[in-house]
Amino acid sequence: GPVSMGQAAGKDDGGLAGAVNRASSKIGKVAVSGRYHRPPQKLEDDYAVARKVLGSGYNGQVFLATSKLTKKKFAVKGFKLNGVSRDKKAELEAECEIFLAMDHPHVARLVDVYQSEGRLDLVMECMSGGELFTRVQKRKRFSEADAATAAYQMLLAINYIHSHDVVHRDIKLENFLYESEESDYLKLIDFGFSKVWKKNTSMQLSCGTLAYVAPDVLMQNYSSQCDLWSLGVSVFIILFGYMPFSGSEDKQINDIKAGRYVVKKQYWERVSDVAQDFVKKLLLVDPLKRLTAEQALQHPFVVRRQAKTEEHLCAATVDALISFGTASSFRRAAMSMMAWSLTNEERSTVRQAFIELDQDNSGTVKLWEFKKVLLAKFHVKSEEAQVIFTALDTNNTDEIHYTEFLAAMVSTRISMHDDLLKATFGRFDVDKSGTITVNNLREVLGENFAGSDIDQIMREADITGSGDITYEEWIRYLRQEQGTEKQKDVAAQLIDGQLQKTNSEPKILQMKSAEFGKKGVAAGTVGKEAACCCCQ
Incomplete structure (x- = not known):
């Protein structure tokens, strides 16, 4: 039978519980516990689900829903858990586990999960811009600049996963959606086929959509490289305006295994050698010769795209x-939770800064990247950067995830409005008692959070x-000005200590602590950085 990712389900929801625990270990307890709801929390309490079908994923239909608190639109995918085969149940658990641990600007966000008697509902951000497929159909084909921009975004998502x-295993034009009609910002959806994959092992199950399927998948012996072939097919269609493999099923299978795609001269002649080379290097039958996501991001076709030069960091x-x-x-725990309730508009104001911090395009920020960027652009010393990094890495994974970065933006860059405060309070009040108890905090944060035990955080x-x-x-x-005396002292000590250590020309952190309290770091930078686009 198919290789399932979760363990086979036990008598109760052991399978789902296991999936939730594994997701928590990857992305942090707060990120999962605040979004995974069990009774008495119900989908109907928070969302009004309409009958309108938005689309159908591999594991079921997707409906439109409206948040009762904010009136914003979301997409809901519901699964029945009763009476489904063991393999199917394992597939659903796998989708839930993978989607819960996803956290990247170019991956659709899973906002909430509701588990009830015999049912599992996934609430996702609603992407109103339609499929990349539809846009290609409308335009027949993309200009090279637009194709490169799309390829870059798709690759960031693939390299992150x-x-x-x-491994996604179903990369195709239909599984990348635009966030809105006006936008060219793409996000990856549908993890129904995806699988947690240990490097240096091969997978056997054939899946995915035939026109996009890699030869190694047809041979039933493949790795994460199968996603790069499917990306190659996607970019082929975007650039040339037709399918590389077509005809009867048997013909397609033979052509794919031989790597024989149709070359229509009149369409290829209009496309540059660099773009052609990019597609050719993805549609190589040997997965070891095929570009990896990391290599594809370094290909001149992607690197030379007409990138917007403005800096967001x-x-x-x-x-x-x-x-x-x-x-x-406590404030950090609250902000970490708030970050999961931000709207797409709120996230979009700061997400490019995160992508700029992520120097190696892996989708998270590691300590070396953080130190390098902060030193080069803002003259923040290594030890200082280390302190900030440790605070941001609330999950102790030695990398900063997208939402950990967003948490730091709440209250200074993104306003803490009533809806956000209310939604986040609800994420902590798991038993819906109207107050947050020590037990609620324990359930959501674990025994301790960011080095403080729960009783201390409660106090x-x-x-x-x-x-x-x-x-x-x-x-x-949360509304009181951040910086009770204790915090101001810590900040002041940091800066005064820095002043004593270095006597070179004044840099950001070498300001008198009193000045810091009034003006913040922005006061220490002049010129280009201070006036960049996202500070207004």
């Missing part, structure tokens, strides 16, 4: 990172000392 041991962003580093544990926010946190206390705590 591959560097986190996931500006002083205000670094300011936000630094102040997050000095925030209390930070429990202003009245009642032993739980009411909504009023929650708002008062």
